[in-house]
Amino acid sequence: MRDYREDTGLKGIGVVACDMDNTLLADDGSMPEGMEGRIRALDEAGIVFAAASGRPLYTLRDMFCGLEDRMAFISDNGAAVVLRGKVVYRSLLEPAVVRELAEFTLGLGAGAPVACGLDACYVRECDRGFDAVFRRFFHSVAYVDTLDDLYERHGVDVNKFTVYLPGADAVSVRDEAFAPAFGERLSVTCGGAVWIDVMRAGVDKGTGLARLCERVGVSPADAAAFGDTDNDVEMLELAGHSYLMANAEPRMEPHARxxxxxxxxxxxxxxxDRILSARGERAAGRAS
Structure with a gap:
């Protein structure tokens, strides 16, 4: 794998898509100092910065408060795409599929099921013990008796189904249980060691990035993408300028340049900063 300093042609980049956890965010959850200035500078240079995450839209909006009209969000692993405050794409799971996934998860007895909508996530009351974990990723959490009838009783449209695995065995549970059961008809991935995410077939960060690029008239060859784990694979493989973080596991190396x-x-x-420099721009607040 080549060093980032060997990447050329940065002047033509029109979209920058960036994973959040373990990519943009440090281990302590903080963003790089001056990141707001960099996002504003990208926007002024005609480059769209997109936060691409398994996190929901409302959480990402909170994390980038005041910047929504200057950037894009690829949320819920591509199930919702927002450009400058407007939803340009949304994918929903059928209520029957949500019930099936909830029943399957409970049958495994392996984790806590979470149904994700655009405005809140829905969790069973009996899983309230994980509230601190949920609220780190989902800034709006609603507790209900069951996930079986969210649409019928509450009118909730679900765009992603998530399972929290407190045993940090998400990859093995995905490979041994969820992928064999649902992989042929749904998109099943992992967001790190403790989350399994399920979306409609063909929905992932890569298709989210493709839809964003199409919307703004930028070829994926002129997109940059940053990631570190499984749910970043399709996005990294699509972007012409793909960057794997040095903290990523070695198994991710084939997916980025x-x-x-x-x-x-x-x-x-x-x-x-290198991308901005190639355009002759300088991020506000960047050290000289």
Whole structure:
């Protein structure tokens, strides 16, 4: 894998898509200092910055408060795409599929099921013990008796079904249980060690990025993408300038062209500064 400094042609980049956890965010959950200024500078240079995450839209909006009209969101692993405050794409799971996934998860006895909508996530009351974990990723949490009738009783449209695995065995549970049961008709991925995410077939960060690129008239070859784990694979493989974080597991290396410094080394900010420099721009607040 080549070093990020070997990437050329940065002047033509029109979209920058960036995963959040363990990519943009350091291990302590903080963003790089001056990231708001960099996003504004990208926007002024005609480059769309997109936060691409398994996190829901309302959480991402909170994390980038005041910047929504200057950037894009690829939320819920591509199940919702928002450009400058307007929803341009949304994918929903059928209520019957949500019931099936909830029943399957409970049958495994392996984790806590979460149904995700655009405005809140829905969790069974009996899983309230994980509230602190849920609220780190979902800023709006609603507790209900059951997930079986969310649409019928509450009118909730679900765009992603998530399972929290407190045993940090998401990859094995996906491979041994969810992928065999649902992989042929739904999109099944992992968001790190403790989350399994299920969306409609063909929905992932890669298709989310493709839809965003089409919307703004940028070829995926002129997109940059940053990621570290399984739910970033399709996005990294699509982008012409793909960067794997130095803190990613070695198994991720075949999916990206370049290696960026780690999340704790603020690798995304380092590469974004190179992209801005190629355009003759300078991020506000960037150290000289």
């Amino acid at each position: 370049f290696r960026a410094p780690s999340n704790n080394e603020r690798g995304v900010a380092v590469v974004v």
